[in-house]
Amino acid sequence: MAFKHVNKGVRRVDAYEKVTGKAKFGADLEFANMLHAKVLRTEYPHAEIEKIETAAAEGMPGVRGVFTAKDIPNNLFGVIVQDQQVLADKKVLLAGDGVAMAVAETEAQAAAALEKIKVEYRELEGVFDPLESRKEGALKLHPEKDDNQVIHHPLRKGDVKKGFAEADVILEREYTTQFIEHSYLEPEAVVVVPNEENHLVSVYGSIQNPYATRNAVSAVLEVELAEVRVIQNHIGGSFGGKDEVVSAMAARAAVMALKTGRPVKMVNSREESFTESYKRHPYHLTYKIGATKEGKLTAMEIAAVADSGGYACQTPFVTWRSVVQATGPYEVENVKTDTYGYYTNNPYTGAMRGYGSPQVIFAQESLMDELAAELGLEPVELRKRNMYSQGSVTASGQKLERHTVSLNEVMSKAMEAIDYKKKYEEYSREQPGDKKKGIGLSISFRGCSLGAEAIDAAASVIQINKDGSVAVYSGLAENGQGLKTIFSQIAAEVLGVPMSEVEFKELDTSFTPDSGSTVASRATLIGGNAIKDAAEKLKGRIMDFAAGKYDFKIDQLELKDGFLYDGQGNRLATFADLTGEMGNTGILMSAYGWYKSPPISWDEEKGSGNPYFTYVYGCQIAEVEVDTGTGELSVLNMAAAHDVGRAINPENVKGQIYGGVMMGLGYGIMEELEVRDGVIQGTNFHDYMIPTIKDMPDIKPVIVENPDPDGPFGAKSIGEPTLELGSAAIANAVAHASGRRIRSLPLNLERVLIGRALHKGGK
Amino acid sequence: MVEYQLLRAHSLEEVLEILAEKKKVQILAGGTDLLVDLHQQDPKFENIDYLLDITDVAELKGIKLGPEEGEIGALTTHAELLSSPEIKEKLPFIGAAASSIGSTQIRNRATIGGNLVNAAACADSFSPLIALGAELVLRNKGGARRVLLEDFVEWPNQTVLKDNEVLEKIVFKMPQGEYYSSYQKIGRRNAVSISRLSLTLLAEVENEAIKNVQVVSGAATPAPVPFREVNKYLTAKTFAEIDPAEAGEIAADEMVGITGERWSTPYKRPALSKLVERAVKDLLEEAGYNG
Numbered sequence A: 001m002a003f004k005h006v007n008k009g010v011r012r013v014d015a016y017e018k019v020t021g022k023a024k025f026g027a028d029l030e031f032a033n034m035l036h037a038k039v040l041r042t043e044y045p046h047a048e049i050e051k052i053e054t055a056a057a058e059g060m061p062g063v064r065g066v067f068t069a070k071d072i073p074n075n076l077f078g079v080i081v082q083d084q085q086v087l088a089d090k091k092v093l094l095a096g097d098g099v100a101m102a103v104a105e106t107e108a109q110a111a112a113a114l115e116k117i118k119v120e121y122r123e124l125e126g127v128f129d130p131l132e133s134r135k136e137g138a139l140k141l142h143p144e145k146d147d148n149q150v151i152h153h154p155l156r157k158g159d160v161k162k163g164f165a166e167a168d169v170i171l172e173r174e175y176t177t178q179f180i181e182h183s184y185l186e187p188e189a190v191v192v193v194p195n196e197e198n199h200l201v202s203v204y205g206s207i208q209n210p211y212a213t214r215n216a217v218s219a220v221l222e223v224e225l226a227e228v229r230v231i232q233n234h235i236g237g238s239f240g241g242k243d244e245v246v247s248a249m250a251a252r253a254a255v256m257a258l259k260t261g262r263p264v265k266m267v268n269s270r271e272e273s274f275t276e277s278y279k280r281h282p283y284h285l286t287y288k289i290g291a292t293k294e295g296k297l298t299a300m301e302i303a304a305v306a307d308s309g310g311y312a313c314q315t316p317f318v319t320w321r322s323v324v325q326a327t328g329p330y331e332v333e334n335v336k337t338d339t340y341g342y343y344t345n346n347p348y349t350g351a352m353r354g355y356g357s358p359q360v361i362f363a364q365e366s367l368m369d370e371l372a373a374e375l376g377l378e379p380v381e382l383r384k385r386n387m388y389s390q391g392s393v394t395a396s397g398q399k400l401e402r403h404t405v406s407l408n409e410v411m412s413k414a415m416e417a418i419d420y421k422k423k424y425e426e427y428s429r430e431q432p433g434d435k436k437k438g439i440g441l442s443i444s445f446r447g448c449s450l451g452a453e454a455i456d457a458a459a460s461v462i463q464i465n466k467d468g469s470v471a472v473y474s475g476l477a478e479n480g481q482g483l484k485t486i487f488s489q490i491a492a493e494v495l496g497v498p499m500s501e502v503e504f505k506e507l508d509t510s511f512t513p514d515s516g517s518t519v520a521s522r523a524t525l526i527g528g529n530a531i532k533d534a535a536e537k538l539k540g541r542i543m544d545f546a547a548g549k550y551d552f553k554i555d556q557l558e559l560k561d562g563f564l565y566d567g568q569g570n571r572l573a574t575f576a577d578l579t580g581e582m583g584n585t586g587i588l589m590s591a592y593g594w595y596k597s598p599p600i601s602w603d604e605e606k607g608s609g610n611p612y613f614t615y616v617y618g619c620q621i622a623e624v625e626v627d628t629g630t631g632e633l634s635v636l637n638m639a640a641a642h643d644v645g646r647a648i649n650p651e652n653v654k655g656q657i658y659g660g661v662m663m664g665l666g667y668g669i670m671e672e673l674e675v676r677d678g679v680i681q682g683t684n685f686h687d688y689m690i691p692t693i694k695d696m697p698d699i700k701p702v703i704v705e706n707p708d709p710d711g712p713f714g715a716k717s718i719g720e721p722t723l724e725l726g727s728a729a730i731a732n733a734v735a736h737a738s739g740r741r742i743r744s745l746p747l748n749l750e751r752v753l754i755g756r757a758l759h760k761g762g763k
Numbered sequence B: 001m002v003e004y005q006l007l008r009a010h011s012l013e014e015v016l017e018i019l020a021e022k023k024k025v026q027i028l029a030g031g032t033d034l035l036v037d038l039h040q041q042d043p044k045f046e047n048i049d050y051l052l053d054i055t056d057v058a059e060l061k062g063i064k065l066g067p068e069e070g071e072i073g074a075l076t077t078h079a080e081l082l083s084s085p086e087i088k089e090k091l092p093f094i095g096a097a098a099s100s101i102g103s104t105q106i107r108n109r110a111t112i113g114g115n116l117v118n119a120a121a122c123a124d125s126f127s128p129l130i131a132l133g134a135e136l137v138l139r140n141k142g143g144a145r146r147v148l149l150e151d152f153v154e155w156p157n158q159t160v161l162k163d164n165e166v167l168e169k170i171v172f173k174m175p176q177g178e179y180y181s182s183y184q185k186i187g188r189r190n191a192v193s194i195s196r197l198s199l200t201l202l203a204e205v206e207n208e209a210i211k212n213v214q215v216v217s218g219a220a221t222p223a224p225v226p227f228r229e230v231n232k233y234l235t236a237k238t239f240a241e242i243d244p245a246e247a248g249e250i251a252a253d254e255m256v257g258i259t260g261e262r263w264s265t266p267y268k269r270p271a272l273s274k275l276v277e278r279a280v281k282d283l284l285e286e287a288g289y290n291g
């Protein structure tokens, strides 16, 4: 099938505004009579609040109000578990919990007011390690709960005892991962306007998930959803990070906007963002794996313990994705997996690109290389003997048959792109000098979209104006990933109009139907189908009308390039004239699109079922140079092959691959948010290292296309798969180069040179 | 809130005039240290009434390398150092240190004088200049004095520069005869990276033997200092007598002798030892010794 707009690297529809600086981000928004607010955050990871004195702050110049938890109608919110405080009431659970807020004529006045607020705390002992938190008798952090467990997901398949008995080789290994900051370019920002256009509050700003934020604000204010309006347009990066933290910010600003009757703006500094935002979960992983001499896996037993920090946030779902994917893309008859989340007094943890997969993939793909070495097999060979192929059955018992299982294809294409075989052989030989090269790979399967987390559906609205211009609205939000462009391409493709006729409109929760959150790499797959649905409905109406008007059969007619053709290459009408005439005839030229995912199933007790309706497959390979004299590690080249079903915009897919590989590299070799006794050490990019352009390897993106029967034009997912594979590939390459196996992230100077991390103040 | 007046001088004379006349003046060069402190409302600004921008003062700029002596103006940027053909040819280790600093944007603004006066423990300009035996010319209205760079820093971020003085230039004797050098830096990433360890080696050689040598630590010690024991070990040895690995061990012992066992020692000891070993090996190799 030849496409006109889809499967082409068309220019981003929001590129012009962004490169010319015209795009307005949260912090750029201004409203008449606007106030500014700041939040006072605690430095204690665990303490009772005995007293808060605000009178002095209230008397400061320009101050229009100082508020505490008692001013919040309903102080608890949360997407899954409602345990997160808008402002800490009786207790602070993490260093960074807001305890009071001040609103003033200027930001500086609000900040000055905070300094006059007096809070008396009674410090409590804290729990800072999930392995401590899970122990019997551990200090309970949420008194209303039985213990500190946020969640436990079990998965049982076959009989691991029997499986290990059949094994010739059994390995048991422990791996750990670190806290990670999202590091979005734009810190959080919101403006809440009261009583605008029949809404109690309108929320503008840097919002990843407008409907989740609307839910939170309406729950906190105890008002109906219809009274809360959330409008999102440009966002300076999110990566899963602008959900709960921004919802809390919006709820706070909404309370203040209603109390003062004026718009209230809140913008975090980088330091405030580091202090308050949620992080990627650190995991403690134990893996036991059994295999025969021939390299056939017989059993896997896995326990993964995630640090949830002070709140549950997304831990229940993050660890659920981990339980589904913990074995990796391998056929194993006997599996026992348990994933857990525990409360601690650390920063809370939530959604971040990858969502429970980067941690388990680091462990499990490192383990595969360790096992291969133990068995005397090459890493590729061991994988080939066990990995999923068409019709394989997963750990949860799902037969992979509805889509193409392309592991072999992604792996061989990635290997070809980086000349793996030759390099593997070369670097396996003795290398002179301190600088050693190595090459390592990792592969994954990943469930697309939400799976059994929640109902998985999305909406769109397309409106054709009388001049033929097409306005497209979606219930899913641009997060910088290119959604506006992808959706515009799909609409243009179906309606046969040039891209220039398609206008993607900003998301407004009062107008577009609730489509859930823009998460789980679901936008193109679920939202794209919804756009396609609306466009096809309209196309159907146009073709019916045209067939009647020109007396053709529908299948003789074609909409292309903004014209109606008769199938012989003759133009019958322009799209604008035709649709304008339809509008004047009284035909509805707007349509709602809706898409609900195919059925899935999950038995939470056994961990079995069909948790996702389709999967994507990826392989990344890293070529590194390790300086065994100094511990310096350079990632020289990376290949990343990803099956995306169909690339709606191949350039955009490459962009996702470059970005994801770099984020995965940062995760693998340098990023680490150091948290000591619950307190973040260093709250800006001076201390928190992310890779620079000079750390960027040569990245070879390989787009693999096996159209999915359920995807729009066959498209699936790309955003998250790109990030989850790098750390294991790099760790494997480092082991290949230096012989040193590192089981904790990141692979920093100290770990590479002496095998362990060193911490300031440590011994 | 920090409040100050911004003054701008257009000649060295004007700088000295202002420093003599006014109290609580802080000099502003590239601003890459100062403005960061200002942004963080560093308490030191309570004692500052004026920022004196000296970036227009031509007398403080420029690189002059003569046959015997050399000088670098305090306002010379790291970008100018690394792109100077003269530096590249005669003092490549200074260019190497400059190129390892910050990023392109930082190097375009940041000056060598600012790096020295700010005197961070990890500042990258010290070790190459100490290896040269450089002196600083500190000037006030009454005249100038010279201070050996080694004696300039009292402790991190505290120098002997007086309130009424400006750092005018850095002066040094050019290495003579056959000489070799090496600059090495370890950071956590390839740019915008604070030195974990750095090192300069500069050696004059004659007849397959070391005549003069300076091995100087960068971030290995609280203030950059020559490794005297290593220098002693290497000086007057013939190439054949030198064991690079031993030189490395001596340096590592010397470092730990200065810093004591710290949290970072288990890493820094083997890594520094390796850097010194490499610097010595490079020297022998470049000198054509293949023992």
Ligand SMILES: Cc1cc2nc3c(=O)[nH]c(=O)nc-3n(C[C@H](O)[C@H](O)[C@H](O)COP(=O)(O)OP(=O)(O)OC[C@H]3O[C@@H](n4cnc5c(N)ncnc54)[C@H](O)[C@@H]3O)c2cc1C
Binding pocket: B026, B027, B028, B029, B030, B031, B032, B033, B034, B035, B036, B074, B075, B100, B101, B102, B103, B106, B109, B110, B111, B112, B113, B114, B115, B116, B117, B118, B122, B123, B124, B125, B161, B165, B166, B167, B168, B192, B193, B194, B195
């Ligand atoms: C992102 C970033 C990365 C960096 N990376 C590095 C790095 O890799 N290595 C490194 O060593 N440094 C690094 N720095 C620190 C800084 O860039 C250097 O120390 C730089 O050389 C300072 O020079 P400046 O001209 O900007 O000094 P300024 O900030 O203008 O001044 C610094 C101090 O010196 C004083 N001063 C300046 N010139 C004179 C003078 N002529 N006479 C008397 N006093 C004077 C000022 O009053 C002030 O106290 C980095 C800084 C940043 C922001």
